[in-house]
Amino acid sequence: MAEAVAQANANKGVLGWIERTGNKLPDPVFIFFYLIGALIVVSLVAAASGYSALHPTEKMAEGAPVLLQATSLLSAENIRRLWVEMPQTFTHFHPLGYVLVVMLGAGVAERTGLFAAAMRGAVRNAPKFLLTPMVALVAMIGNLAADAAYVVLIPLAAVLYAAAGRHPIAGIGASFAGVSGGFSANLFPGQLDALLFGITEAAAEALAPEWDANLVGNWYFIAGMTLIYLPVIWFVTDRIIEPxxxxxxPETEAAKTATDGDKPLTAGQKKGLVWAGLAGAAVMLAWAFFAIGPGTPLIDETAEGPARMSPFFRSLVAGFFVLFLAAGWAYGAAAGTVKTHRDIVRMMTESMADLAYYLVLAFAAAHFVAMFNWSNLGxxxxIHGAAAIEASNLPLPLLLGFIVLMTGLVNLxxxxxxxxxxxxxxxxxxMMMILGVSPxxxxxAYRVGDSATNIITPLMVYFPLILTFCQRWRKDFGLGSLMAMMIPYSIWLLLTGLVMTIVWVALGAPLGPAAPVDYALPG
Known part of the structure; x- marks a missing residue:
């Protein structure tokens, strides 16, 4: 009866309409193929009309800006590129390698029973209402692991919720909102800071050649984002999404096992967790040795600040693979779910089989993203969006707020x-330096807009993977269901981030150590 009432309520209102309409759409694989067809038509029209823009960074030999023109996808060059580079387009799709590598190890840890036992043991006596803030905080901090956070934390959050007797898809929503909607929020600077401020420095030097990047220049701001986003994700998950x-x-045996959170662990499971803990500790010590031992292979000694840790952060995908494989194998050997090495191979094979649909979807998505880039339309x-901001003449706090909104739109x-x-x-x-705003x-402001709309665009490279994670728990969960689930997160994160940016700039609070809001051009 309760389920019927909840389902009836879910079908009401704007979100219910979005879910019903979205679920009537074709399979996401074919949506990408349809989008490719539409993109071809748009590229033809744009190329024929001479749609163009001056590239802001590339210069010709004589110093004039390069004119970036829309290119027809039916040009001889792009047709040749499509057919000749098809294998590379697919295999070079950015998230594909991360997903396959991490899931090889995670599949072993899941199938040996490690995840279910660890989550059950962890949450058996924990207050269920604290799950969401715990998951959201770990998800935002997990951005230090870059893309690995998507393929590690999000499926783990679903298991965690299921083990606590809560809806696992709510766990996916909360963790996806934290990892992707709060992509720039963190308590610590990381590789994203090094990446973005490297670009900021190059742009600032056009006006001030002596300006040097401060890699902790957003530390206070991103920590503030974390503190603000945490209760937002908690509220949206528990008050809007989960109801x-x-x-x-449970519809599958794996789901039934994960939700069996009230039974005490057996002696074999407890022994397995001890062995898994020892194996996991050994792997973490090995990675620490790689960072601080002789030669420091995972530290860039030529860089400064957080940029020194960039190799370490990039290695975490492989690190998670080794961690899950070692811990899963150790657990299985102690608990009796792994008899020989052949069991490990079988589990890895089964984990790849679970990703079969994702591979098909990734093929279509990879080609759409690549062709969008080939057309130059993105x-x-x-570029035209940035020019519109320059012409707006808004007060400085509102102008930075407009940057947030425009970035969120371009991010789609x-x-x-x-x-x-x-x-x-x-x-x-x-532009902002001339107006007295620091780089x-x-x-x-850019980081706020870049994060909030990640979770509502199917063009986001991990969106198909999140849909796959949801369908492991509810087979009829469609594209519309995922969109309807994430839109409240996106709206609340964008609004709170926008208000935070405007207030922060209006107050003139420092953004980080030696990083004021104001800026004066050198005389």
Whole structure:
């Protein structure tokens, strides 16, 4: 009865309409194929009309800016590129390698029973209402692990919720909102700071050649984002999303096992957890040795500040693979779920089989993203959007707020944070410096908009993977269901981030150590 009432309520209102309409759409694989067809038509029209923009960074030999023109996808060059580079387009799709590598290890840890036992033991006596803030905080801090956070934390959050008797898809929503919607929020600077401020420095030097990047220039700001986003994600998950999902009824054996959270652990399971803990500790010590031992292979000794840790952060995908494989194998050997090495191979094979649909979806998504880049339309849209900001003549706090909104809009079309900033920064940073706003403040505003709309665009490279995670728990969970679930997060994160940016700039609070909001051009 409760489930029927919850389902009836879920079908009401705007979110219910979005879910019903979205679920009537074709399979996401074919949506990408349809989008490719539409993109071809748009590229033809744009190329024929001479749609173009001056590239903000590239110069010709004589110093004039390069004219970036829309290119027809039916040009001889692009047709040849499509057919000749098809294998590379697919295999070079950014998230594919991360997903496959991490899931090889995570599949072993899941199938040996490690995840279910560890989560059950962890939450058996823990207050269920604290799950959401715990998951959201770990998800935002997990951005230090870059893309690995998507393929590690989000499926783990679903298991954690299921083990606590709560809806696992609510856990996916909360963790996806933290990892992706709060992509720039963190308590510590990381590799994203090094990446973005490197681009900021290059843009700022156009006006002030002596300006040097401060890699902790947004530290206070991103820590503030974390503190503000945490209660937002908690509220949206527990008060909006989970009530719409209703009572969870497991549809698969794996789900039934994960939700069996009230039974005490057996002696074998307890022994397995001890062995898994020892194996995990050994792997973490090995990674620490790689960072501080002789030669420091995971530290860039030539860089300064957080940038020194960039190799370490990039190695975490492989690190998670080794960690899950070692811990899962150790648990299985102690608990009796692994008899020989052949069991490990079988589990890895089964984990790849679970990703079969994702591989098909990734093929279609990879080609759409690549063809969008070939047409130059994404770059031109971004450049014209930046020019519109320059012409707005808004007060400084509102202008930075407008940067947040415009970045959020552009983010629906150009997903990469660094690629988008490389296009926008050469216009935005010098423009704001002239208006008396520091490069650190402009970078902070950009980061708010870049995060909030990640979770509502199917063009985001990990969006298909999140849909796959949801369908492991509810087979009929469609694209519309995922969109309807994430829109409240996106709206609340964008609004609170926007207000935070405006108030922060209006108060003139420092954005980080030696990083004021104001800026004066050198005389």
């Amino acid at each position: 719409r999902l209703g009572v969870f009824k 770059l031109i849209f971004a 079309f150009v997903g990469s944070a660094s690629a988008k900033w490389a296009l926008l920064a050469p216009v935005m940073v010098p 650190e403040a402009t970078t902070a």
